[in-house]
Amino acid sequence: MSATTHEPTTAPALRPKRTHPAAIASAVLGVAGLTLTAGIASPFALWKGKQAITAIEADPDDYEGRGLANLGRVLGLLGTVLLVTWLVLGLFTNVLPVDIGQVFKTALNQALGPNAIVFALAAIGLNVHFGYTGLLNFGQAGFMAVGAYGLAVSVVTFDIGFWPAVGISLLAPVLLAILLGVPTLRLRADYLAIATIATAEILRLTFGSVEMSDTLGGSNGLTGYAGTFQELNPFESRLDLGFVAFSARDTWSVLVGWSMVAICLLIVWALMRSPWGRVLRSIREDEDAVRSLGKNVFAYKMQALVLGGVFGGLAGLFLALKQASVVPTDYSTNVTFFAYTALLIGGAARVLGPVVGAMIFWFLISGLGSFLGQATSGIDPLVPTWIMDNTQSSLVRFIATGLGLMLLMIFRPQGIFGDRREIAIDER
Incomplete structure (x- = not known):
């Protein structure tokens, strides 16, 4: 009875993890929401951050960037709160030196x-x-x-x-x-x-x-x-x-x-x-x-x-x-x-x-x-x-x-x- 020979197996090559693009977008939008866009980009930062974390959890072997996504979500949350506050104060009070109604009309x-x-x-x-x-x-x-x-x-x-x-x-x-x-x-x-x-x-x-x-x-x-x-x-x-x-x-x-x-x-x-x-x-x-x-x-x-x-x-x-x-x-x-x-x-x-x-x-x-x-x-x-x-x-x-x-x-x-x-x- 001849001995069975087995082909040597090689371990699959490990691909380096990539930072998920949505995580980068979330961080960029979060920063932009608190600076250039006066809060307008902030809700999108929240959305892209959530999208990135969902994708990373679904495929953790290929993607990373949870920290960037969480940063974008935090900045997005702050910017969204700031945007809502500005809208409420601008539309219903005279506290801010900005007339939000006039902004929208323009x-x-x-x-x-x-x-x-x-x-x-x-x-x-x-x-x-x-x-x-x-x-x-x-x-x-x-x-x-x-x-x-x-x-x-x-x-x-x-x-x-x-x-x-x-x-x-x-x-x-x-x-x-x-x-x-x-x-x-x-x-x-x-x-x-x-x-x-x-x-x-x-x-x-x-x-x-x-x-x-x-x-x-x-x-x-x-x-x-x-x-x-x-x-x-x-x-x-x-x-x-x-x-x-x-x-x-x-x-x-x-x-x-x-x-x-x-x-x-x-x-x-x-x-x-x-x-x-x-x-x-x-x-x-x-x-x-x-x-x-x-x-x-x-x-x-x-x-x-x-x-x-x-x-x-x-x-x-x-x-x-x-x-x-x-x-x-x-x-x-x-x-x-x-x-x-x-x-x-x-x-x-x-x-x-x-x-x-x-x-x-x-x-x-x-x-x-x-x-x-x-x-x-x-x-x-x-x-x-x-x-x-x-x-x-x-x-x-x-x-x-x-x-x-x-x-x-x-x-x-x-x-x-x-x-x-x-x-x-x-x-x-």
Whole structure:
């Protein structure tokens, strides 16, 4: 009877434990809640801390970070208590030098007002480019600029009627899209990004140049073209609903602007459920496969670039009509990235994502600005001057928004309504 031989067994390799990402997020949100965001981030610190501890307990061999998670929960609890205390004292007493009701009213005014409309329209265009087609357009401000200047220059400089000038303002982004798309859309995605951001800056500098000031108005811009739009205003008095209030002029702009947004959303909804829209999604996922099926990928990309550019031109047109002036500085590069922020918050490749994102973006920016502005004002400010002064408070709101966007990209890159599968970028 032969002896049985056994193969020597090796112990499984031990993987080093990783700090759970939610634990890190909880600690960061806890610190941010007690400093930059005035308690707004604190409830999220509690949530992420609980999420981290649950995950660590479920898989203790792979994850660690209980201490960070508990730190985030403690800081989150303190910040939440502080936030609730501020809200109660601000709403129902005069103890705090901050009018919480005014903070919310200011935030809602901006979230529902003309600024949110401008960025909603611009983000809808970026949604067609980036969300549905995978095109990296970093020059949406350029499309906005040619739309705005197309109207202003036509009326003021060339004395063309208002309505034909509106048509010219919508034709201008079409021409710009063609000029940008012909040399770049057959190349890798990053070439389009470089071309668009460079073109937007070239346009901004051209519109503000001294040499072209007789035609384009120079750095002072152009005015005197929006009379027809204002004459159509049916409102004669201020609109005050209690939680929001707009002047008669802004009420008319808001009515027209949200109507434009609704029409654009309807167009996107219909197109993206059509065979054309399904081809765009396929190009975003794998353009070689689409090309192998006999589709003209270049033509579809060009059509998407033109459509998103027209939406960007509408944003510039509305901005020009709303403020009755066009100035080159209104179309700087940060406008494009604010629109991208709105898109990423709401969720790419979702019809309502850009609109909800724009509203949330302006609610947070304006609400934090109003709160921190009041908290750092007066003889005895709520926030000591050694932490921040009134001038610095206007910048801290952008720091807090940037921090929030970073965390969103880490833990929910698809945005509020988005799907993680919808954010693929063709990197070839």
